Amino acid sequence: MPAPLEIAGKDLRQRLRDRSAIVIGLVAPLVIAALMSIAFKGADTFHYTLGVVDTDHGPVARALEHILHKAPLSQVLTVRDIPTRQSAANDVRSSHVQAALMIPAGFSASVDGAHPLPLSTLTSVNNQIAGNITASIASSFVAQLNANRLSVVTALDAGATDAQVAQLQSAVANLQIPEQMVQRPVGSHPLKVISYYGPAMAIFFLFFTISYTARSFFVDRSTGMIERMRAAPIRPVEILLGKVLSAFVFGLFSLGVIALVTTLVFGADWGAPIAAALVCVAMVIAVVCLTALVIGLARTQRQAEGIASAVVFGLALLGGNFVFISSLPDVMKRIALFTPNGQALRAFTDLSTTGGGLHAVMTPVVAILGFSLVVGFLACLLARRAVES
Amino acid sequence: MTMSMISARLRREDFLPPSQGPSSLGGPIMNPETVPMWTESPRAPVEQAAQGEENPERVEALLRCQDLRKKFAERTAVDGISFQLAPGEIYGLLGPNGAGKTTTIKMVCGLLRPDTGSIMLNGHSAVNELAARSMVGYVPQDVALYPDLTASENLAFLGRLYRLGGTLLQDRIAEALELTDLTDRRNDRVDSFSGGMKRRLNIAAGLLHHPKLLVLDEPTVGVDPQSRHAILERVQSLGRSGMSVLYTTHYMEEAERVCDRVGIIDQGRLIAEGTRRELVARLGERDRIDLSASGDLEELAAACRTVTGVVEAAAGNDCVHLIADDGRHVLPAVLEAVNRAGVSVSSVEVKEADLEAVFLHLTGTALRE
Numbered sequence: 001m002p003a004p005l006e007i008a009g010k011d012l013r014q015r016l017r018d019r020s021a022i023v024i025g026l027v028a029p030l031v032i033a034a035l036m037s038i039a040f041k042g043a044d045t046f047h048y049t050l051g052v053v054d055t056d057h058g059p060v061a062r063a064l065e066h067i068l069h070k071a072p073l074s075q076v077l078t079v080r081d082i083p084t085r086q087s088a089a090n091d092v093r094s095s096h097v098q099a100a101l102m103i104p105a106g107f108s109a110s111v112d113g114a115h116p117l118p119l120s121t122l123t124s125v126n127n128q129i130a131g132n133i134t135a136s137i138a139s140s141f142v143a144q145l146n147a148n149r150l151s152v153v154t155a156l157d158a159g160a161t162d163a164q165v166a167q168l169q170s171a172v173a174n175l176q177i178p179e180q181m182v183q184r185p186v187g188s189h190p191l192k193v194i195s196y197y198g199p200a201m202a203i204f205f206l207f208f209t210i211s212y213t214a215r216s217f218f219v220d221r222s223t224g225m226i227e228r229m230r231a232a233p234i235r236p237v238e239i240l241l242g243k244v245l246s247a248f249v250f251g252l253f254s255l256g257v258i259a260l261v262t263t264l265v266f267g268a269d270w271g272a273p274i275a276a277a278l279v280c281v282a283m284v285i286a287v288v289c290l291t292a293l294v295i296g297l298a299r300t301q302r303q304a305e306g307i308a309s310a311v312v313f314g315l316a317l318l319g320g321n322f323v324f325i326s327s328l329p330d331v332m333k334r335i336a337l338f339t340p341n342g343q344a345l346r347a348f349t350d351l352s353t354t355g356g357g358l359h360a361v362m363t364p365v366v367a368i369l370g371f372s373l374v375v376g377f378l379a380c381l382l383a384r385r386a387v388e389s
Numbered sequence: 390m391t392m393s394m395i396s397a398r399l400r401r402e403d404f405l406p407p408s409q410g411p412s413s414l415g416g417p418i419m420n421p422e423t424v425p426m427w428t429e430s431p432r433a434p435v436e437q438a439a440q441g442e443e444n445p446e447r448v449e450a451l452l453r454c455q456d457l458r459k460k461f462a463e464r465t466a467v468d469g470i471s472f473q474l475a476p477g478e479i480y481g482l483l484g485p486n487g488a489g490k491t492t493t494i495k496m497v498c499g500l501l502r503p504d505t506g507s508i509m510l511n512g513h514s515a516v517n518e519l520a521a522r523s524m525v526g527y528v529p530q531d532v533a534l535y536p537d538l539t540a541s542e543n544l545a546f547l548g549r550l551y552r553l554g555g556t557l558l559q560d561r562i563a564e565a566l567e568l569t570d571l572t573d574r575r576n577d578r579v580d581s582f583s584g585g586m587k588r589r590l591n592i593a594a595g596l597l598h599h600p601k602l603l604v605l606d607e608p609t610v611g612v613d614p615q616s617r618h619a620i621l622e623r624v625q626s627l628g629r630s631g632m633s634v635l636y637t638t639h640y641m642e643e644a645e646r647v648c649d650r651v652g653i654i655d656q657g658r659l660i661a662e663g664t665r666r667e668l669v670a671r672l673g674e675r676d677r678i679d680l681s682a683s684g685d686l687e688e689l690a691a692a693c694r695t696v697t698g699v700v701e702a703a704a705g706n707d708c709v710h711l712i713a714d715d716g717r718h719v720l721p722a723v724l725e726a727v728n729r730a731g732v733s734v735s736s737v738e739v740k741e742a743d744l745e746a747v748f749l750h751l752t753g754t755a756l757r758e
Contacts, residue, residue, distance in 0.1 A: 001552075003549075003550055006546065006549045010538075010546045013542075014538070179577075223531070223533055224529045225534075225535065227500055227529060228533040228547065230499070231498045232523075232547070232551055233522040233551065235519070284655065386498060
């Protein structure tokens with residue numbers, strides 16, 4: 001068997017015996033992805049409970065409640081009747097409902113008068129979105145009422161008969177609120193949180209392979225094992241190749257297991273398997289090149305660990321492993337595209353939301369491989385010195 | 390004069406047995422693929438008088454180092470060293486720490502590239518050819534093994550790097566473990582081994598591929614006396630089996646015990662070379678006197694140099710080493726010098742000249758400084 005395979009095989013055997021490597025490579029990413037999935041559960045769809053205090057009980061109040069109970073608002077909110085304003089305030093404060101709508105007594109009657117009574121809302125500071133939506137619904141309803149009132153008054157001024165006014169009132173009663181807010185994903189499917197944080201955490205912990213492999217190299221060097229290998233009839237580059245090959249195999253294994261488990265257990269969508277596998281391979285190649293670069297740059301184990309930590313957390317922060325890229329400022333979004341993990345996350349997001357295949361990931365894959373090429377070239381310039389020194 | 394104890398022990402035994410076997414360097418080269426490493430054969434004795442002197446009867450040397458030089462920044466580690474090693478010969482590089490021994494053998498093993506000079510190993514350049522490395526078994530000074538792997542896993546990994554595999558590899562592992570008395574620990578992790586066992590396994594790893602040349606870099610440093618004895622026994626056994634051994638040490642006793650020839654190295658230069666007899670003969674009939682003392686040892690050495698018959702005097706660690714024309718004759722005068730210097734001497738030892746005395750004579754300093 002070629003020497004690089006022997007070295008890689010030995011390294012993998014040692015790594016599989018090392019519990020910390022298993023924890024970092026497999027257990028931690030699964031646990032963190034699951035925790036994030038739980039923490040952000042429901043963040044991809046919005047629904048809240050609206051308390052309604054109807055002290056009017058008139059026809060207009062019933063019409064408003066009817067609108068609240070039927071689609072499309074029923075997809076966004078659930079109505080709970082509350083008897084008094086005080087009860088509503090308590091429920092909002094205790095988060096039993098996220099917002100409340102007060103229909104004052106005499107509201108229906110006031111519609112026919114000169115001074116209609118106002119609708120009011122109660123909003124929790126913990127759920128501003130629910131409060132804003134409730135206020136919007138109330139405003140739209142009042143605007144509709146005012147439009148109706150205006151059309152009737154205009155008809156009467158124009159000399160309409162009672163029969164015509166009744167017909168007009170019936171017609172405007174069927175009008176819908178003119179504006180609606182509908183959430184649509186960019187692609188054909190909404191992005192699940194686990195579909196983002198599954199790959200994000202897998203890639204983040206994949207980065208720890210850099211630190212592990214570089215540390216292993218410098219431990220081997222300090223204990224004389226690199227020297228002992230070099231005394232054998234093999235070339236220095238074969239030693240480095242064996243080291244990074246073990247990082248490649250372990251990284252691919254780690255990503256594969258996490259993809260499988262998050263898909264089967266947590267329902268993550270990594271996209272079309274072949275396209276996702278291509279992104280994983282490209283990402284692991286990038287990590288392997290980064291590993292070789294760290295080995296080339298560092299002169300001691302401590303330096304290697306320091307550089308590796310900077311690389312891991314720098315790339316994870318810039319690439320969007322901790323927060324959705326979409327929620328980052330524009331400048332950060334652009335920077336993320338210069339990182340291999342940012343490109344990989346973009347690829348996995350596209351695969352998950354568009355249902356695309358290989359063509360959907362070609363640009364990110366080429367970008368990741370381009371990054372790898374540059375890093376690999378620098379590593380080649382530096383790493384030989386590390387093996388021979 | 391304060392003197393808690395004075396003992397004078399005279400030793401006249403010779404450490405090396407007379408040479409046996411053919412007188413040329415062209416002894417048969419054993420096939421490492423087929424000959425068990427403990428099979429004993431007559432050693433190929435080496436007789437070389439002085440550095441650079443060519444023996445017209447010399448046949449092809451296994452290892453030929455010519456004018457090796459190596460600098461690290463401004464420091465010259467090896468400065469023009471040349472030596473040769475015959476098949477089946479045990480050659481010792483003797484010198485203090487930092488003398489250039491390890492740098493020299495790292496160049497022999499292809500781990501360092503010499504700035505100038507050539508290293509030919511059985512006709513191959515050890516500097517440029519990977520093939521030369523398969524003929525060398527390198528045993529580094531520090532134990533270089535994976536503590537989280539078992540003894541046999543370590544040997545299997547290293548054996549495969551030398552292209553061994555299958556049953557041949559398993560046989561070699563069994564053989565190496567047996568030779569180093571570790572067979573019953575083959576499946577134990579190395580981190581459970583004692584220091585001596587690790588040292589023995591370290592040597593076993595260098596023997597797996599039956600090298601023509603075994604390079605041992607101070608293999609007994611930090612080893613308990615029992616393990617040290619065992620290691621030296623193994624090295625002698627390997628030499629008797631026909632394997633060439635390049636052995637570095639700063640222990641004079643080891644060099645005298647195991648080496649056919651010794652090269653004395655100091656400050657990167659080979660200052661003398663030959664058998665123990667040849668080297669000691671340079672001192673004539675002189676003796677070595679060691680004064681174990683405390684106080685200003687430099688002053689004591691200076692005082693001793695004024696004594697008629699004392700040829701060399703150098704302060705070492707808690708000891709002053711003297712070379713005298715006739716040890717027993719000059720001893721009273723030396724003790725007077727000690728008295729004048731006002732230092733406290735705990736013991737005095739008069740010995741026949743040895744390699745340490747040769748080193749002192751050649752360099753003016755003690756070997757173990």
